[in-house]
Amino acid sequence: MAGAAMTQPNRAAGDPPEPQDGLPVSPLARLRLLVALDALLVEGSVSGAAASLGLSTPAMSRMLGQLRTMYGDDLLRRAGGRMVPTARAGELRLRLRALVSDAEALMRPDPAPAPAPPLKLGIPQHPPLARQDHLLPEGQPDSATITRHLFSIGHNHPPQERLARYIATIGAGRGRTRPLDETEAADAFGIVLDGEADPIQIGALLVALQYRGVTTAELVGMARAARRGFPPPTGAEGAPDLDWPAYRSPRNRRPPWFLLAAKLLAGGGHRVLLHGFSDGLFDPVLKALDIPVALSLPEARAALSQGSCAFLPLSAIEPQVQALLNLYRLFEMRAPVNLVVQLLNPxxxxxxVFGVPSAGNARLHGEAAAQLGWSRSLSVESHRDVAQATPHRMMKLVLTRGAEAAEIGVPPGDAGTPQSQPPGYDVADLCYAVWSGALRDPAALGTVLDTAALGLMAISAEGPDMAEARRMAAELWERRSSAQRRV
Structure with missing residues (x-):
């Protein structure tokens, strides 16, 4: 009858429960999902996990979707072209490995059963890193033996032995590795920064991390090691209002409009610390804009107290990190250190404010900054290495306040596409001319104002949104004093 409530057919006692929210409810089906998650974490890819379990890739992809629904977490994210586990997946990893490795051991025929060991409840401290679903050649140690050997190397062992364990943990090959936890990553990077690593170990560690992609825990651990001796990022009295990492590639010769934005914020009373490479890339523009270059942390504090804006070279912050970045010419590729420098906040x-190359890196930096104690951070996806607005193209932002993150899309404005450098101007002359008003360049001015707006969004504890921040930046531009314009 129309409007009558629909009744469910009678269910037999042995029928399986109905699925809810697309998730299986039978214990056996849910156990199957856990085995799938273990394979995903071991293999680091949907196709690899599917192959290891004899499933199709679409089937494994559906199971990953169910797992994400079940846990309310992404579990695996794209980073560095690969999939890396989230913090929640990292918490589950050892428990899953213990569960699946014990199940594999129970199903493996043992030609000479040994006496059963005393029953121990709980999870093994270090279950095997790899799945063991085939007979090994004679003389080859199994995964459990290899794992026990690795974790026999403890915190009291010499630094190079500990670092060797970390390299083997992340670099032994797909299906035989796991990410480092925060403590391990901090110890590994601390050994490198203290000069206690063999040079070959440094290359092995950096390449293994870069190839797989860095997890949040690894980035936080490395940043903690690099920030030893720096004040906590709490914005205490005398600290800058805004930390602005500027580690732009030396090959990028476009005008650094973000320097004008930083100076504009400083003129509005906000203390801004810029820090970047020590190669003199920005020196002419810094001089033209009268932004002081500090050569030590005390000098930077003094400069901020006098003028509200200063630039601090990396060599004055952490020379060993500068040396690691200089390895680029030996690798011809980036390394995790390029991510760490964004989080120095000396x-x-x-x-x-961060400039990042992808959505994965935006979330990565936001999560890492929050775990390190930042109150607020803003990641800009459309400009790599330094936060600078791109008003001529779509901007994707990730604004993090505490543990809360919001993704914001900013459509292109009407200021137009930046023009090529006018004849007769070098970069410093061009930046000075735009700042002083001697040259009218709507696209350049739009970039400066939108970049300043990004800084205002990061500084404020409650807001503003992009529209309000743009209005505030425009007011700062109109109010900048004649003394500021002359610099």
Whole structure:
């Protein structure tokens, strides 16, 4: 009858429960999902996990979707072209490995059963890193033996032995590795920064991490090691209002409009610390804009107290990190150190702005900054290595306040596409001319104002949104004093 409530057919006592939210409810089906998650974490890819379990890739992809629904977490994210586990997946990893490795051991025929060991409840401290679903050649140690050997190397062993364990943990090959936890990553990077690593170990560690992609825990651990001796990022009295990492590639010769934005914020009373490479890339523009270059942390504090804006070279912050970045010419590729420098925050500002190359890196930096104690951070996806607006193209932002993250899309504006450098101007002359008003360049001015707006969004604890921040930046531009314009 129309409007009558629909009744469910009678269910037999042995019928399986109905699925809810697309998830299986039978214990056996859910156990199958856990085995699938273990394979995903071991293999690091949907196709690899599917092959290891004899499933199709679409079937494994559906199971990953069910797992994400079940846990309310991404579990695996794209980073560095690969999939890396989230923090929640990292928490589950050892328990899953213990569960599946014990199940594999129970199903493996043992030609000479040994006496059963005393029953121990709980999870093994270090279950095997790899799945063991085939007979090994004679003389080859199984995964459990290899794992026991690795974890016999403890915190009291010599630094190079500990670092060797970390390299083997992340670099032994697909299906035989796991990410480092925060403590391990901090110890590994600390050994490198203290000069206690063999040079070959440094290359092995960096390449293994870069190839697989860095997890949040690994980035946090490395950043903690690099930030030893720096104040916590709490924005305490005397700390900058905004930390602005500027580690732009030397090959990028476009005008650094973000320097004008930083100076504009400083003119509005916000203390801004810029830090970047020590190669003199920005020196002419810094001089033209009268932004002081500090050669030590005390000098940077003094400069901020006098003028609200300063630039601190990396060599004055952490020379060993500078040396690691200089390895680029030996690798011809980036390394995790390029991510770590964004999180140095040497004077403990409560807020930072980051320029990142992808959505995965935006979330990665936001999560890492929050775990390191930042109150606020803003990641800009459309400009790599330094936060600079791109008003001529779509901007994707990730704004993090505490543990809360919001993704914001900013459509292109109407200021137009940046023009090529006018004849007769070098970069410093061009930046000075735009700042002083001697040259009218709507596209350049739009970039400066939108970049300043990004800084205002990061600094504020409650807001503003992009539209309000743009209005505030425009007011700062109109109010900048004649003394500021002359610099």
């Amino acid at each position: 004077l403990g500002a409560g807020a930072s």
